[in-house]
Amino acid sequence: MIEKEFKELKSKAKHIRKLTIDTIGHLGFGHIGGSMSIVEILTMLYYKHMRIDPMDPKKKDRDILILSKGHGGPTLYCVLADKGYFSLDLLHTLNTGGTSLPSHVDMNRTPGIDMTAGSLGQGLSAAVGMALANRLDKNPGLVYAIIGDGESDEGQVWEAAMAAAHFKLDNLIAFTDRNKLQIDGFTKNIMDLGDLKAKWESFGWFTQQIDGHNFEAIDKSINRAKTETGRPAMIILETVKGKGVSFAENKESSHHMAFDYEMAKQAISCL
Amino acid sequence: MTTRMREVYSDTLIRLAEKDRNIVVLEADLMAAHATKSFMEKFPERTFNVGVAEANMVGIACGLSARGKIPFAGSFAPFVTRRAYDQFFVSANYAKLNVKLMGSDPGITAAYNGGTHMPFEDVGIMRNVPGLIIYEPADGVSLQKLLTESAYRKGNVYLRLHRGNAPGIYNQNDEIKLGKANVLKDGNDVTLIASGVVMVNEALKASEMLQKEGVSAAVIDMHTIKPLDEEIVLKYAAKTSRIVTCENHQVMNGLGSAVAEVLSEKQPILMKRIGVNDEFGEVGDIEYLKERFGLTAKRICESARSLLVTA
Ligand SMILES: Cc1ncc(C[n+]2csc(CCOP(=O)(O)OP(=O)(O)O)c2C)c(N)n1
Numbered sequence: 234m235i236e237k238e239f240k241e242l243k244s245k246a247k248h249i250r251k252l253t254i255d256t257i258g259h260l261g262f263g264h265i266g267g268s269m270s271i272v273e274i275l276t277m278l279y280y281k282h283m284r285i286d287p288m289d290p291k292k293k294d295r296d297i298l299i300l301s302k303g304h305g306g307p308t309l310y311c312v313l314a315d316k317g318y319f320s321l322d323l324l325h326t327l328n329t330g331g332t333s334l335p336s337h338v339d340m341n342r343t344p345g346i347d348m349t350a351g352s353l354g355q356g357l358s359a360a361v362g363m364a365l366a367n368r369l370d371k372n373p374g375l376v377y378a379i380i381g382d383g384e385s386d387e388g389q390v391w392e393a394a395m396a397a398a399h400f401k402l403d404n405l406i407a408f409t410d411r412n413k414l415q416i417d418g419f420t421k422n423i424m425d426l427g428d429l430k431a432k433w434e435s436f437g438w439f440t441q442q443i444d445g446h447n448f449e450a451i452d453k454s455i456n457r458a459k460t461e462t463g464r465p466a467m468i469i470l471e472t473v474k475g476k477g478v479s480f481a482e483n484k485e486s487s488h489h490m491a492f493d494y495e496m497a498k499q500a501i502s503c504l
Numbered sequence: 505m506t507t508r509m510r511e512v513y514s515d516t517l518i519r520l521a522e523k524d525r526n527i528v529v530l531e532a533d534l535m536a537a538h539a540t541k542s543f544m545e546k547f548p549e550r551t552f553n554v555g556v557a558e559a560n561m562v563g564i565a566c567g568l569s570a571r572g573k574i575p576f577a578g579s580f581a582p583f584v585t586r587r588a589y590d591q592f593f594v595s596a597n598y599a600k601l602n603v604k605l606m607g608s609d610p611g612i613t614a615a616y617n618g619g620t621h622m623p624f625e626d627v628g629i630m631r632n633v634p635g636l637i638i639y640e641p642a643d644g645v646s647l648q649k650l651l652t653e654s655a656y657r658k659g660n661v662y663l664r665l666h667r668g669n670a671p672g673i674y675n676q677n678d679e680i681k682l683g684k685a686n687v688l689k690d691g692n693d694v695t696l697i698a699s700g701v702v703m704v705n706e707a708l709k710a711s712e713m714l715q716k717e718g719v720s721a722a723v724i725d726m727h728t729i730k731p732l733d734e735e736i737v738l739k740y741a742a743k744t745s746r747i748v749t750c751e752n753h754q755v756m757n758g759l760g761s762a763v764a765e766v767l768s769e770k771q772p773i774l775m776k777r778i779g780v781n782d783e784f785g786e787v788g789d790i791e792y793l794k795e796r797f798g799l800t801a802k803r804i805c806e807s808a809r810s811l812l813v814t815a
């Protein structure tokens with residue numbers, strides 16, 4: 234039973250990965266690296282853990298996801314389209330004038346997007362605010378947030394980290410997409426994050442560090458995070474930037490790439 | 505001749521740094537966008553990439569400045585202005601230091617990065633910083649000259665940098681000075697005052713279009729938005745009695761407002777402001793965005809004509 238479930242999630246992730254490469258490839262350029270590293274976490278959240286209703290995207294007691302690294306939008310759009318929030322046809326309008334699918338996620342343009350992002354470092358604070366509001370309202374909805382490892386250079390991330398622990402927000406589960414790369418290169422060389430797990434622990438978070446492309450590990454860590462009481466949970470996802478796309482995988486240049494539709498099709502056929 | 509503006513930025517800083525060991529460069533994970541990797545290769549010990557942390561970058565620049573360094577700190581314009589405003593306001597400006605701030609991708613040139621990255625307000629908020637110099641060069645030659653001058657002029661500066669390609673407007677021997685606008689084309693009926701790569705070129709195009717209709721339109725490159733060259737504004741107000749300002753920015757508190765302030769107090773004449781009207785940015789290519797926000801030669805011409813009719 235469990236095995237079957239993971240098999241289905243894996244094949245769903247492959248589908249989302251293909252769809253995302255197609256979507257970016259159709260435009261010809263985009264944030265391929267940071268889109269590929271979050272395929273598994275988004276698949277796990279949207280196809281298993283989150284209580285959501287694509288027919289009612291603003292349902293009051295839904296679980297919420299804030300994609301604070303807003304440039305990962307393409308992957309989330311593919312998930313939302315596949316879930317039925319909007320037509321798959323829209324994917325090929327990505328980032329063109331007048332689109333409802335901009336490069337960075339925008340809650341006022343796209344059904345299913347819970348928070349606007351793109352200026353890095355702000356999403357976790359918004360997650361703290363949403364978690365506080367849910368607690369005030371006795372709303373059982375959980376708040377999930379995904380931040381980047383480069384994004385974690387922003388001081389505001391750590392201000393939010395301190396606040397979430399201070400307010401004992403056990404309805405908040407955050408993920409760090411630890412793909413080891415930012416725009417200018419490897420995080421270790423640009424701004425060394427040191428022992429990230431120790432940092433989050435010292436800020437008062439229940440912290441786990443797992444393989445962010447492994448469904449069993451992701452599932453287990455989210456289940457465990459849900460049972461934690463009295464403090465927020467951080468799951469550090471060890472990921473690979475550009476995962477699954479040979480010309481992008483773990484490349485310093487993978488943040489934003491230009492590639493034509495032929496290359497996209499080829500990358501898709503390799504999956 | 506078109507130039508890659510980001511390379512002019514980095515090359516000019518390299519030339520300055522070769523002569524002055526106090527020149528240092530700060531970046532916030534956007535060296536790739538600003539071509540400053542070439543600076544880093546030459547002066548690794550004088551390059552500080554602080555990661556995605558604009559407020560920290562500006563704060564560090566202030567500290568470097570307080571110890572006699574001349575820091576050039578850059579990021580995308582929205583983040584280096586909005587996000588580090590208080591750091592720049594207090595630690596650099598109120599403290600009267602010498603920080604050279606650079607914000608790239610002005611207005612619609614943020615293009616595919618969309619609304620979060622599209623600064624229509626950076627000049628507006630920076631104009632409220634007492635004594636700050638704000639400039640936006642329209643081509644590579646003026647960038648190189650103004651950037652060089654800004655390095656040697658003590659005080660805080662905000663450079664609004666078009667980092668993409670720009671067609672050439674000036675020659676190497678043209679005189680281009682901070683605070684002194686350049687008349688690109690003389691005219692008698694109306695004056696187009698523009699700043700930045702996008703709008704100076706649109707204004708030049710508009711002037712040609714108007715010429716065909718028998719309207720003589722002067723074009724002024726107001727590369728320095730603060731302090732504004734009041735003298736030239738008043739001179740052309742007297743000469744043409746109609747002014748259209750053209751900016752890749754909100755019409756509020758940018759170039760148009762600055763010109764309006766001078767005119768309304770000293771020499772009230774009819775004017776129109778071309779720019780963004782109280783809206784946020786959005787994604788798209790440059791041509792789409794020009795139309796979307798009315799930043800076109802066509803609209804400049806319409807405004808010019810409407811002034812000619814009413815006058
Ligand atoms: C405040 C802010 N500064 C700079 C940028 C430009 N920028 C976009 S993505 C990025 C690097 C982000 O690295 P990371 O968080 O690791 O993203 P990922 O590797 O997941 O793509 C930068 C500097 C931005 N969007 N927001």
Ligand SMILES: [Mg+2]
Pocket residue numbers: 381382383410411412413414415474
């Ligand atoms: Mg990263």
